[in-house]
Amino acid sequence: xxxxxxxxxxxxxxxxxxxxxxxxxxxxxxxxxxxxxxxxxxxxxxxxxxxxxxxxxxxxxxxxxxxxxxxxxxxxxxxxxxxxxxxxxxxxxxxxxxxxxxxxxxxxxxxxxxxxxxxxx
Numbered sequence: 001x002x003x004x005x006x007x008x009x010x011x012x013x014x015x016x017x018x019x020x021x022x023x024x025x026x027x028x029x030x031x032x033x034x035x036x037x038x039x040x041x042x043x044x045x046x047x048x049x050x051x052x053x054x055x056x057x058x059x060x061x062x063x064x065x066x067x068x069x070x071x072x073x074x075x076x077x078x079x080x081x082x083x084x085x086x087x088x089x090x091x092x093x094x095x096x097x098x099x100x101x102x103x104x105x106x107x108x109x110x111x112x113x114x115x116x117x118x119x120x121x
Contacts, residue, residue, distance in 0.1 A: 032070055036063035 010018070040059035047055060 032067060033063075036066035036070075039063065039066050 037059070040061070040063035043062045044050070044055040044059035047058060050058065
């Protein structure tokens, strides 16, 4: 019997979610390529003294740099996201521990002080 964590036994919802994520990734990469190609062409067409072959080469090089730059920015964003998640999880756990200690302190204090106060009255 296989465990439910096994990748070969994914639920239909998990398969659909994974498929949609792959499709979104593909569409985003195609959009980035189209943007890069357009930006490269726009840049190269401003260099009117170049011939068509030279402009095409400049456009291709520009598009490649455009894609590399956006991948670098995406990688930096992902790295920062992981850092923030780690930092916020640490802060959350610290606050949760403090709240637990305060709550336990209040409960212990109420179990000790309130009965003593009522005995005095």
